[in-house]
Amino acid sequence: MIKMTYEQILSLLENNQLEKLRETVNLLHPADTAQIINELPDEYQTLTFKLLNHEIASDVLPDLYDEVREEILENIQQNRLVKIIDEMETDEATDIISELEEDVSKKLLEKIDREDSEEIKQLLKYDEESAGGLMQTEIIAVHQDMERDEMIEYIRENYEEVENIHYIFVVDDNNRLIGILEVTRLLLAKSQRQAKDIMDKEVISANVNLDQEQVAHIFRKYDIYILPVIDNEDHLLGRITVDDIIDVIDEEASEDAYKMVGLESEDRVFTSPLSSVKKRLPWLTLNLFTALLVSSVVGIFEQTIARLSFLAVLMPIVAGLGGNSGTQTLTVITRGIALGELTIHNTSKAIFKEISVGIINGILIGSAAMLIAYLLKGNILLGVVLGVAMICNMFIAGLVGSLIPILMKTLKIDPALASSVIITMLTDIGGFASFLGLATIVLK
Amino acid sequence: MIKMTYEQILSLLENNQLEKLRETVNLLHPADTAQIINELPDEYQTLTFKLLNHEIASDVLPDLYDEVREEILENIQQNRLVKIIDEMETDEATDIISELEEDVSKKLLEKIDREDSEEIKQLLKYDEESAGGLMQTEIIAVHQDMERDEMIEYIRENYEEVENIHYIFVVDDNNRLIGILEVTRLLLAKSQRQAKDIMDKEVISANVNLDQEQVAHIFRKYDIYILPVIDNEDHLLGRITVDDIIDVIDEEASEDAYKMVGLESEDRVFTSPLSSVKKRLPWLTLNLFTALLVSSVVGIFEQTIARLSFLAVLMPIVAGLGGNSGTQTLTVITRGIALGELTIHNTSKAIFKEISVGIINGILIGSAAMLIAYLLKGNILLGVVLGVAMICNMFIAGLVGSLIPILMKTLKIDPALASSVIITMLTDIGGFASFLGLATIVLK
Numbered sequence: 001m002i003k004m005t006y007e008q009i010l011s012l013l014e015n016n017q018l019e020k021l022r023e024t025v026n027l028l029h030p031a032d033t034a035q036i037i038n039e040l041p042d043e044y045q046t047l048t049f050k051l052l053n054h055e056i057a058s059d060v061l062p063d064l065y066d067e068v069r070e071e072i073l074e075n076i077q078q079n080r081l082v083k084i085i086d087e088m089e090t091d092e093a094t095d096i097i098s099e100l101e102e103d104v105s106k107k108l109l110e111k112i113d114r115e116d117s118e119e120i121k122q123l124l125k126y127d128e129e130s131a132g133g134l135m136q137t138e139i140i141a142v143h144q145d146m147e148r149d150e151m152i153e154y155i156r157e158n159y160e161e162v163e164n165i166h167y168i169f170v171v172d173d174n175n176r177l178i179g180i181l182e183v184t185r186l187l188l189a190k191s192q193r194q195a196k197d198i199m200d201k202e203v204i205s206a207n208v209n210l211d212q213e214q215v216a217h218i219f220r221k222y223d224i225y226i227l228p229v230i231d232n233e234d235h236l237l238g239r240i241t242v243d244d245i246i247d248v249i250d251e252e253a254s255e256d257a258y259k260m261v262g263l264e265s266e267d268r269v270f271t272s273p274l275s276s277v278k279k280r281l282p283w284l285t286l287n288l289f290t291a292l293l294v295s296s297v298v299g300i301f302e303q304t305i306a307r308l309s310f311l312a313v314l315m316p317i318v319a320g321l322g323g324n325s326g327t328q329t330l331t332v333i334t335r336g337i338a339l340g341e342l343t344i345h346n347t348s349k350a351i352f353k354e355i356s357v358g359i360i361n362g363i364l365i366g367s368a369a370m371l372i373a374y375l376l377k378g379n380i381l382l383g384v385v386l387g388v389a390m391i392c393n394m395f396i397a398g399l400v401g402s403l404i405p406i407l408m409k410t411l412k413i414d415p416a417l418a419s420s421v422i423i424t425m426l427t428d429i430g431g432f433a434s435f436l437g438l439a440t441i442v443l444k
Numbered sequence: 445m446i447k448m449t450y451e452q453i454l455s456l457l458e459n460n461q462l463e464k465l466r467e468t469v470n471l472l473h474p475a476d477t478a479q480i481i482n483e484l485p486d487e488y489q490t491l492t493f494k495l496l497n498h499e500i501a502s503d504v505l506p507d508l509y510d511e512v513r514e515e516i517l518e519n520i521q522q523n524r525l526v527k528i529i530d531e532m533e534t535d536e537a538t539d540i541i542s543e544l545e546e547d548v549s550k551k552l553l554e555k556i557d558r559e560d561s562e563e564i565k566q567l568l569k570y571d572e573e574s575a576g577g578l579m580q581t582e583i584i585a586v587h588q589d590m591e592r593d594e595m596i597e598y599i600r601e602n603y604e605e606v607e608n609i610h611y612i613f614v615v616d617d618n619n620r621l622i623g624i625l626e627v628t629r630l631l632l633a634k635s636q637r638q639a640k641d642i643m644d645k646e647v648i649s650a651n652v653n654l655d656q657e658q659v660a661h662i663f664r665k666y667d668i669y670i671l672p673v674i675d676n677e678d679h680l681l682g683r684i685t686v687d688d689i690i691d692v693i694d695e696e697a698s699e700d701a702y703k704m705v706g707l708e709s710e711d712r713v714f715t716s717p718l719s720s721v722k723k724r725l726p727w728l729t730l731n732l733f734t735a736l737l738v739s740s741v742v743g744i745f746e747q748t749i750a751r752l753s754f755l756a757v758l759m760p761i762v763a764g765l766g767g768n769s770g771t772q773t774l775t776v777i778t779r780g781i782a783l784g785e786l787t788i789h790n791t792s793k794a795i796f797k798e799i800s801v802g803i804i805n806g807i808l809i810g811s812a813a814m815l816i817a818y819l820l821k822g823n824i825l826l827g828v829v830l831g832v833a834m835i836c837n838m839f840i841a842g843l844v845g846s847l848i849p850i851l852m853k854t855l856k857i858d859p860a861l862a863s864s865v866i867i868t869m870l871t872d873i874g875g876f877a878s879f880l881g882l883a884t885i886v887l888k
Contacts (some may be wrong), residue, residue, distance in 0.1 A: 223687035243667035251699035269780035312756035336713035
């Protein structure tokens with residue numbers, strides 16, 4: 001395997017040595033080529049992709065960043081795209097085709113390999129984020145009566161077609177999945193043994209409509225590499241491979257991190273600025289309204305502030321620590337939900353824990369703040385007001401930071417949407433109201 | 445495979461039907477048993493684990509939550525633990541042993557299988573978060589001259605010992621890794637073929653000292669299931685399987701989400717409250733100091749606030765939106781770094797983009813705020829001050845939210861440590877200073 005650095009490729013491009021470049025990029029590992037194209041200056045990306053032969057191009061295309069692939073697909077000749085897609089596995093072909101304009105994809109589906117085309121049309125019907133949307137139809141499935149040597153012959157015939165076989169699936173007369181057989185086990189089996197004798201009957205599978213997050217949980221929990229996909233009547237439809245699940249896990253982790261701060265998952269490092277602006281604006285607008293709400297709570301105490309302006313100086317401390325405490329709790333709880341650790345059997349324990357942590361931290365940090373305020377302003381009452389307000393607010397932080405995502409999960413709303421904007425609004429209101437409210441009562 | 449619900453298990457426990465329970469939990473899939481034990485009330489966890497036979501227990505133990513496993517390990521008899529560890533793969537045994545007190549683990553290592561013990565002692569030397577810390581020594585490695593049928597015999601002898609074979613590794617006379625051979629390919633090969641003729645020479649491997657995040661990148665990029673681990677002279681030492689990489693990816697994603705809000709990775713949903721308090725306190729203390737710093741910036745303008753108390757009412761709006769904008773940028777950038785999308789070749793593009801987004805959103809949201817302030821307070825100058833301060837602050841948010849994590853990455857400090865506490869401090873200061881500063885100048 002040749003290795004070539006980004007700088008070498010860039011220099012070939014800058015010196016217009018395209019024949020040398022063509023030779024190189026077709027010899028690199030496709031994953032390396034994809035990474036280099038992703039990082040090249042925009043003007044060289046399409047040019048470099050054009051130099052790839054169809055087979056390499058079919059491996060590179062799915063690994064490109066969305067924005068890069070979009071640009072390349074806009075500039076590609078239809079005949080070439082047909083040849084590239086013919087080389088792809090069905091799950092990847094489906095993903096690419098679903099990104100195309102409808103009229104383009106329609107024409108394309110007429111031109112590619114007939115059998116593939118039918119399968120892709122079927123795959124396009126499944127929700128992109130379901131087991132059906134992840135699966136490929138390239139599988140080795142055998143009838144339960146098939147003998148060892150027949151199975152080996154069957155694998156031989158399909159070896160080029162199906163990558164990463166590792167397991168073959170065993171079905172009954174009605175194409176219902178009844179077992180799974182590791183290739184290694186087949187290798188060690190005696191000649192006359194039938195599939196049903198050597199297969200593992202305890203087969204873990206996923207329904208075609210299962211959400212991709214649940215599919216990832218199955219891989220996570222059972223430590224498997226390949227998962228067969230079935231319909232409601234146990235008919236075998238396809239399989240999902242673990243490399244696609246790694247993408248799902250990355251995607252879901254990004255999505256969760258994104259939702260926490262009100263970002264859409266398509267808003268990536270290299271999304272165009274205008275497109276990012278559009279995506280972030282609705283959430284910032286919501287944030288403007290939550291900020292106005294917070295401001296109106298402060299407004300209730302404007303008279304107090306007018307008399308005691310140092311309250312305005314100290315009030316960000318109460319709100320700031322409450323906000324941070326609240327997002328800490330929120331993060332622990334949403335990660336716990338995402339990894340499947342938090343279930344119906346243990347939620348109250350989790351909420352109780354977060355509230356306790358909030359109160360204890362509130363007492364500790366509140367006492368420190370009390371002391372500091374006293375030392376700075378020489379006013380013991382002010383210190384007490386600050387300290388008590390912080391305890392109240394960190395209790396609120398523990399409560400809303402845990403209760404809200406759990407409540408949303410129970411209501412089957414995505415808990416990651418209980419974003420920091422909402423939690424911070426509540427801790428801001430809690431902080432300002434408790435601090436200024438106490439001050440109004442105590443510091444007359 | 446029998447299925448048993450959590451409720452059924454709990455009811456057996458509550459009715460003290462331990463013999464029935466023993467039968468059940470040893471028939472379930474170990475991953476299901478582990479999940480149920482994790483969720484059971486504390487008082488039943490150790491009891492249920494005690495009912496498992498050694499082999500099942502060896503599969504269940506690594507899947508338990510840290511707190512649950514800790515409790516069980518404290519109450520386990522040494523002889524039983526020896527038998528359980530003898531059933532484990534070396535990577536899992538190493539993880540368990542590293543969690544024990546030193547005197548306990550020393551005694552244990554003397555009692556377990558001699559060969560395993562030597563290998564585990566070796567594995568314990570590697571950094572837990574490196575390729576060496578992840579690998580297992582159970583591998584099928586063959587000499588390059590070995591013929592097909594010999595290889596099959598060799599696999600047969602080791603089939604019970606090595607789970608998930610799928611690939612065998614080919615070495616030269618000096619145990620240097622020179623190729624990899626898919627079991628499926630071996631199945632299809634002719635009888636006299638030697639390993640070196642049918643192996644894939646383009647083998648992707650990892651150095652034993654490579655950081656686990658980089659190891660995960662290799663799996664992610666090359667879509668592989670099994671990765672051989674070598675030393676500096678290419679000697680084959682072990683292998684890493686993709687199921688362990690899924691754990692790494694989950695762990696790294698949690699860690700990144702955690703660091704963003706100043707949490708330690710061991711601070712999970714069911715960590716004891718006191719232990720969580722201890723872990724969160726240092727960060728909240730830091731937060732108290734950043735809040736005091738912010739407060740002292742507001743203090744500079746106390747005179748202005750004393751005259752114009754409505755400024756205190758409006759100032760949380762500027763700070764709030766800046767903080768949210770900043771954490772949005774921070775999240776996009778740190779995810780980009782975590783997934784390896786952001787490299788040296790494209791950082792300036794990313795920073796420039798985030799600053800543009802900050803300015804454009806600042807202008808849009810700032811104008812809306814300007815209008816709202818004018819409508820509410822009937823003061824056009826106040827509106828302008830608010831709007832301009834928001835534009836300034838969202839520019840600051842884009843700048844610090846992107847620059848700081850990238851700078852930290854360049855300085856080889858973990859970019860996720862550029863947490864929201866730091867970014868929020870900067871946008872708070874930026875927001876209060878620009879708003880109150882402008883107001884002091886303009887609204888005399």
